[in-house]
Amino acid sequence: MTSFILRAATGYLMPLLLLLSVFMLLRGHNEPGGGFIGGLLAAAAFAFHALAWGPRATLELLRADPRTIIAAGLAAALLAGVVAAAAGEPFLTAHWLPIALPGVGKVGTPLLFDVGVYLVVVGTTTLILLTLGED
Amino acid sequence: MSSGWIVLLPLLAPLAAAAAGLLAWRAPRIQAALGIVGAGAQLAAGLGLLQQVLREGVQAVQLGSWPAPFGITFAADLLGAVMVVVTGVIGLAVTVYSLADIDPGRRAFAYFPLVQVLLAGVAGAFLTGDIFNLYVCFEVLLMASFVLLALGGERAQMAGALTYVTLNLVSSALFLAGVGLTYGITRSLNMAELHLRLGVVAESRPELVLALAGLFFVAFGIKAAVFPLYTWLPASYHTPPVAVSALLAGLLTKVGVYALIRVLTLVFPPLPGVGTFLLAVASLTMVFGVLGAVAMFETRRILSFHIVSQIGYMVMGLALVGSDSPAVRAAGLAAAVLYIVHHIIVKANLFLVSGIAARLGGSFQLARVGGLAAAAPWLALLFLIPAGSLAGVPPLSGFWAKLAVVRAGLAGEAWWTVAAALGAGLLTVLSMVKIWTEAFWKPAPDTATPPPPAARWRLALLAAPSLGLAALTVAIGLYPRPLYELARRAAEQLLAPSNYVAAVGVATAHDSARGDGKGGQ
Numbered sequence: 100m101t102s103f104i105l106r107a108a109t110g111y112l113m114p115l116l117l118l119l120s121v122f123m124l125l126r127g128h129n130e131p132g133g134g135f136i137g138g139l140l141a142a143a144a145f146a147f148h149a150l151a152w153g154p155r156a157t158l159e160l161l162r163a164d165p166r167t168i169i170a171a172g173l174a175a176a177l178l179a180g181v182v183a184a185a186a187g188e189p190f191l192t193a194h195w196l197p198i199a200l201p202g203v204g205k206v207g208t209p210l211l212f213d214v215g216v217y218l219v220v221v222g223t224t225t226l227i228l229l230t231l232g233e234d
Numbered sequence: 235m236s237s238g239w240i241v242l243l244p245l246l247a248p249l250a251a252a253a254a255g256l257l258a259w260r261a262p263r264i265q266a267a268l269g270i271v272g273a274g275a276q277l278a279a280g281l282g283l284l285q286q287v288l289r290e291g292v293q294a295v296q297l298g299s300w301p302a303p304f305g306i307t308f309a310a311d312l313l314g315a316v317m318v319v320v321t322g323v324i325g326l327a328v329t330v331y332s333l334a335d336i337d338p339g340r341r342a343f344a345y346f347p348l349v350q351v352l353l354a355g356v357a358g359a360f361l362t363g364d365i366f367n368l369y370v371c372f373e374v375l376l377m378a379s380f381v382l383l384a385l386g387g388e389r390a391q392m393a394g395a396l397t398y399v400t401l402n403l404v405s406s407a408l409f410l411a412g413v414g415l416t417y418g419i420t421r422s423l424n425m426a427e428l429h430l431r432l433g434v435v436a437e438s439r440p441e442l443v444l445a446l447a448g449l450f451f452v453a454f455g456i457k458a459a460v461f462p463l464y465t466w467l468p469a470s471y472h473t474p475p476v477a478v479s480a481l482l483a484g485l486l487t488k489v490g491v492y493a494l495i496r497v498l499t500l501v502f503p504p505l506p507g508v509g510t511f512l513l514a515v516a517s518l519t520m521v522f523g524v525l526g527a528v529a530m531f532e533t534r535r536i537l538s539f540h541i542v543s544q545i546g547y548m549v550m551g552l553a554l555v556g557s558d559s560p561a562v563r564a565a566g567l568a569a570a571v572l573y574i575v576h577h578i579i580v581k582a583n584l585f586l587v588s589g590i591a592a593r594l595g596g597s598f599q600l601a602r603v604g605g606l607a608a609a610a611p612w613l614a615l616l617f618l619i620p621a622g623s624l625a626g627v628p629p630l631s632g633f634w635a636k637l638a639v640v641r642a643g644l645a646g647e648a649w650w651t652v653a654a655a656l657g658a659g660l661l662t663v664l665s666m667v668k669i670w671t672e673a674f675w676k677p678a679p680d681t682a683t684p685p686p687p688a689a690r691w692r693l694a695l696l697a698a699p700s701l702g703l704a705a706l707t708v709a710i711g712l713y714p715r716p717l718y719e720l721a722r723r724a725a726e727q728l729l730a731p732s733n734y735v736a737a738v739g740v741a742t743a744h745d746s747a748r749g750d751g752k753g754g755q
Binding site for chain 1: 257259
């Protein structure tokens with residue numbers, strides 16, 4: 100089933116949703132948002148794409164296999180926790196870079212952890228959607 | 235204070251192995267190797283942790299350096315450390331066994347990383363000092379076990395997995411409700427702080443605390459498979475591949491028993507009538523479990539019912555915390571700890587052996603196999619050790635575990651439960667003899683369809699973990715004192731929660747907060 104309306108709308112909606120997801124991810128440290136919500140928004144963008152163009156096209160668009168995305172996210176989150184070991188502090192103790200990036204704010208291990216969560220959620224949700232979509 | 239990485243290593247090692255394994259999802263061989271490394275690292279970390287706890291007492295770590303009642307606490311006392319070591323042993327044994335037992339189809343769907351996730355969840359449950367985090371760890375291990383049970387998608391597996399998932403979700407919901415109510419009543423989720431606060435609540439509103447304990451009992455009772463909440467277990471544990479059965483049978487119900495022990499000794503103050511209630515539950519669990527086993531003629535179903543029956547012995551040891559005499563309380567808890575350790579090793583091993591027997595004989599149905607004692611005498615010996623231990627034949631580990639439980643029961647004057655324990659023990663012998671005579675002793679029936687002989691390396695890989703676990707059983711049987719001493723010390727720690735509370739550091743945080751308040755006035 101092809102719908103030109105959906106395809107045309109996806110062209111506009113997808114970049115917006117992806118931008119919003121990154122915004123949510125970055126704002127999540129002190130305000131509502133974070134890796135989980137951001138990840139779900141990004142997954143919604145890919146779901147739109149899969150509905151409009153079919154799961155196979157979405158897989159090509161993603162380039163990386165969803166499983167790789169999940170694993171990378173898990174690894175990022177674990178790494179964010181393990182950084183503290185270098186300073187002899189407990190697991191997950193936050194460490195920040197001394198300078199703030201323009202537009203992003205302070206960068207540190209909590210952000211890396213959130214990015215990890217984001218990737219796991221994106222990977223898991225798209226894996227489920229694409230697997231169900233293929234049947 | 236050290237930063238407590240040793241407390242988290244048994245959890246982080248398998249988690250890292252799982253993440254790395256997923257990254258290599260195209261290469262099941264690498265996943266298998268990472269599985270061995272992860273389980274081995276967990277065992278090594280567990281041994282290191284146990285040594286540290288023996289030397290320096292309860293170890294605690296505050297994740298993210300957030301002080302105790304506000305952040306997530308992980309804490310290892312002797313019970314937690316011992317459980318983690320046993321988890322590592324079973325994890326390693328089952329992973330090695332899986333190398334020869336698990337088919338490529340299941341491997342392609344990340345079987346080995348899933349086992350690592352399960353091991354991480356189990357270790358987390360044993361080490362966490364936060365009751366909500368305990369819920370999270372339960373979910374992690376349950377998610378992994380759901381997938382492991384259903385992986386492969388055979389018809390019987392789906393039926394079993396559905397029962398398992400449904401009842402465990404009910405249990406999780408009850409657990410979560412209990413956690414929510416606990417927070418509503420006490421404004422805390424830290425188990426050490428709950429110990430301080432629920433005691434105060436119990437003085438003014440004892441019925442509230444009792445209701446809360448009831449909720450937790452049902453939630454953990456389903457996971458531990460006690461009477462009358464055990465029906466999901468025999469319906470599901472015989473359906474997946476043997477390696478998965480062994481993993482679940484060895485570890486998962488014992489996580490439920492562990493949670494019961496932890497909650498009743500640390501979180502809740504002594505509750506009226508809990509001893510009598512638990513003794514009744516223990517007796518019924520032992521008897522009903524063993525009667526179920528007597529009626530079965532499929533090896534794994536017999537073994538599944540025996541898990542239920544054996545859980546009764548552990549609950550019996552725990553029930554004695556309701557006793558008035560401190561000596562009986564200590565003896566009961568020590569017996570429960572000893573029983574759990576013995577049981578995990580033996581039960582996992584029995585499942586592993588039953589898998590080898592089915593591979594050689596062609597079936598798990600006792601009517602369709604036979605003559606294994608003549609065909610594979612080494613396997614007969616491998617079966618006799620854990621089977622004798624389960625039945626309580628001296629001088630194997632089960633004998634000492636049963637002896638400890640029964641002696642504690644006699645000291646606590648729990649006559650009916652002791653009678654039930656002895657009766658169930660006798661019937662356990664009966665069903666082990668049943669497997670022995672049917673599968674090993676009687677000549678192979680004409681209907682038997684022995685499969686083509688397996689390759690030598692495959693048999694060696696299957697037999698090696700089983701041999702290792704059998705050696706542990708014999709070692710505990712011949713030198714029970716070190717393990718009993720460990721169990722006794724673990725029980726002492728459980729009965730004096732002030733050490734745990736002090737290690738976590740909430741008591742001091744409290745006092746200083748109170749002091750600050752006074753200073754401000």
